[in-house]
Structure formats: structure tokens, C-alpha cells
Amino acid sequence: MLKQSISIFIGVVITVGTVLVAGEKSISPEELGIRKHSVFTEDTTLPEAKYPETPPGTGKKLSRAYPTAPPQIPHSIKDFLPITAKQNACLNCHMPEVAKGMGATPIPPSHFKRRFSKTGKPVYKIAGSNYYCVSCHVPQANVKPPIENVFGKK
Numbered sequence: 001m002l003k004q005s006i007s008i009f010i011g012v013v014i015t016v017g018t019v020l021v022a023g024e025k026s027i028s029p030e031e032l033g034i035r036k037h038s039v040f041t042e043d044t045t046l047p048e049a050k051y052p053e054t055p056p057g058t059g060k061k062l063s064r065a066y067p068t069a070p071p072q073i074p075h076s077i078k079d080f081l082p083i084t085a086k087q088n089a090c091l092n093c094h095m096p097e098v099a100k101g102m103g104a105t106p107i108p109p110s111h112f113k114r115r116f117s118k119t120g121k122p123v124y125k126i127a128g129s130n131y132y133c134v135s136c137h138v139p140q141a142n143v144k145p146p147i148e149n150v151f152g153k154k
Contacts, residue, residue: 049141052076056093057103066152070136071105077139080115123147 052059052075059074080089091107093099099106113127 032051032114047143047146049143051139051141054084058138073134073137074140077134083134085128088131088133091126092132107142 017067037065052073054075056075061074064071077083093104094105094107095104098104107130109127111126111130112124115123115125117123
């Protein structure tokens with residue numbers, strides 16, 4: 001994958017370099033990327049994000065950006081931070097055995113590690129790398145995207 005990316009990059013550099021040297025057409029910085037202005041005069045101020053203040057169970061769930069995308073968090077998480085392996089309030093509502101009754105999205109099987117008890121019975125526990133939920137799941141925010149998302153649109 002890396003070799004393929006490097007090969008593509010080198011091909012683009014050679015093509016652009018050939019065009020520039022041959023004098024066929026000069027390419028301005030505004031034409032090189034998805035921006036329609038110079039990167040040297042770009043405003044880097046981030047838009048203000050308005051996160052939900054709704055308590056758990058009352059937020060409106062947004063559809064996923066693509067089929068395997070992690071769901072966004074439709075409620076406030078400010079009272080649940082920091083999220084650690086020893087302190088994770090997300091598990092109170094999102095564990096599969098209680099999620100349906102709570103109206104919450106259940107944690108999928110991919111987040112669990114199967115171990116066996118001393119009696120040989122399987123025990124399912126959250127895998128260590130999946131305790132920090134907000135590494136993949138983010139609170140929904142009402143923010144205007146700086147560039148239109150055309151993923152999956154044709």
C-alpha cells in the first residue's frame with residue numbers, strides 16, 4: 001500500500017514537473033488541491049462546535065456517514081469524562097444485555113474479547129483497546145463543514 005502510494009505520488013510529481021518545465025501551462029497554488037484559494041492566505045480559525053446538551057436517552061440519532069462508520073454520540077458526555085478502563089459510564093447503558101431496555105445502541109461483538117472462566121464457561125469482556133469510547137465515537141456537533149462531503153454521492 002505504501003509502495004503504491006509513493007509510486008502514485010512520484011508519477012504526479014513527474015507529470016506536474018514535466019508540464020511546468022515544458023511551459024505548457026503553469027499551475028497556480030489555488031489549482032493544486034481542493035481549496036480554491038492560496039494555502040498561504042487561508043483562514044485557519046476553526047468553526048465553533050455546538051455539542052448536544054441533551055441527557056442520555058433523549059438525543060436524536062443521526063444516520064451514519066457510511067455503513068461501517070462508528071455511530072456518533074447523540075447526547076452530552078460532559079458528566080462522563082474522563083473515560084477510563086475503571087470509570088466508563090458508557091457501559092451502564094450500552095452493554096448488550098441492557099441496551100435494548102435503555103433505548104441505547106448496543107456495543108457490537110467486535111468490541112469484546114472472549115475469555116474463559118475457571119469452569120470453562122466463556123466470559124465476554126470489553127477488549128482493552130475499546131474502553132476509551134471517544135477515540136472512535138464522537139459527540140454530534142452542529143457544525144457547517146468547510147468542504148461539502150460528497151462521499152457516496154453520484
